[in-house]
Amino acid sequence: xxKIATWNVNSVKARLPNVLAWLKEAAPDVVLFQEIKCIDExxxxxxxxxxxxxxxxxxxxxxxxxxxxxxxxxxxxxxxxPHLEENGVDDHARYIEAVTGFGDLVIRVxxxxxxxxxxxxxxxxxxxxxxxxxxxxxxxxxxxxxxxKQEEMIVLGGDYNVIPTELDVYDPDAWRGDALFxxxxxxxxxxxxxxxxxxxxxxxxxxxxHCYTFWDYQGGAWQKDNGIRIDHLLLSPQAADRLTGCQIDxxxxxxxxxxxxxxxxxxxx
DNA sequence: ATGTCGCGTGAAACGCGA
Numbered sequence: 605x606x607k608i609a610t611w612n613v614n615s616v617k618a619r620l621p622n623v624l625a626w627l628k629e630a631a632p633d634v635v636l637f638q639e640i641k642c643i644d645e646x647x648x649x650x651x652x653x654x655x656x657x658x659x660x661x662x663x664x665x666x667x668x669x670x671x672x673x674x675x676x677x678x679x680x681x682x683x684x685x686p687h688l689e690e691n692g693v694d695d696h697a698r699y700i701e702a703v704t705g706f707g708d709l710v711i712r713v714x715x716x717x718x719x720x721x722x723x724x725x726x727x728x729x730x731x732x733x734x735x736x737x738x739x740x741x742x743x744x745x746x747x748x749x750x751x752x753k754q755e756e757m758i759v760l761g762g763d764y765n766v767i768p769t770e771l772d773v774y775d776p777d778a779w780r781g782d783a784l785f786x787x788x789x790x791x792x793x794x795x796x797x798x799x800x801x802x803x804x805x806x807x808x809x810x811x812x813x814h815c816y817t818f819w820d821y822q823g824g825a826w827q828k829d830n831g832i833r834i835d836h837l838l839l840s841p842q843a844a845d846r847l848t849g850c851q852i853d854x855x856x857x858x859x860x861x862x863x864x865x866x867x868x869x870x871x872x873x
Numbered sequence: 874a875t876g877t878c879g880c881g882t883g884a885a886a887c888g889c890g891a
Contacts, residue, residue: 614878614879614891615878615879615880617879618878618879618880639879639891641879641880665880665881666879666880666881666889666890667880667889667890667891720890720891722890722891765891820877820891821877821878821891822875822876822877822878823874823876823877824876825877861878863878864877864878864891
């Protein structure tokens with residue numbers, strides 16, 4: 605059995621005590637981090653190695669940044685999302701993938717920090733930031749299409765900055781025009797899933813409501829449970845066949861110095 | 874109640890991104 609978690613930590617340095625405490629308690633085999641907000645050299649690698657993790661980092665100064673931790677070695681590490689247009693550049697560190705194995709469970713995992721995209725503009729207008737998000741989603745779909753041809757166990761996890769359905773937000777009308785909930789965003793996320801990727805949480809909790817992974821720091825959102833479900837684990841068919849559990853762990857969000865996101869994990873058996 | 878947080882700059886308070 606392999607337990608794979610994803611968590612947008614909102615600065616790995618500011619969050620280090622919280623993150624280390626959670627790793628000791630939850631003991632995931634693989635962890636996907638987003639928004640580490642540091643360069644590779646600044647990542648607290650040794651603290652995680654001391655807990656038995658192998659570490660792969662794709663960071664940058666100030667913003668973004670993703671990482672993968674695994675109790676098994678990380679092979680075939682790839683940094684950055686391919687499928688840039690000709691002469692295109694993407695200087696945001698938002699994607700890293702690697703292969704890690706636990707017995708006969710050999711899994712390709714990716715840590716994804718999909719662009720936020722706000723402000724998105726007044727529909728049907730689309731701002732430059734929102735256009736970047738939509739284009740990034742197209743690139744992710746192209747890459748996922750290629751990965752799926754390998755017929756491997758794949759877990760594409762991370763902060764997708766996508767609220768998939770009205771069940772995944774406390775007040776759909778309040779979020780209607782937001783880049784995380786606009787129809788263009790949800791259409792592209794659905795198209796990604798329709799390649800054959802399973803939303804692990806939705807597969808095991810199809811009708812549960814008030815299941816969120818993010819609560820804004822502002823306006824007492826956490827206390828009021830004004831949350832949204834935007835952190836997802838998407839599984840290839842080979843991985844989905846092994847899915848035996850998936851839970852959101854709300855505990856870290858309620859602690860001192862919390863990230864605005866909380867971890868979500870799945871188990872493959 | 875424009876009610877938060879983290880980073881970088883540059884030495885305190887601000888702009889940016891979320």
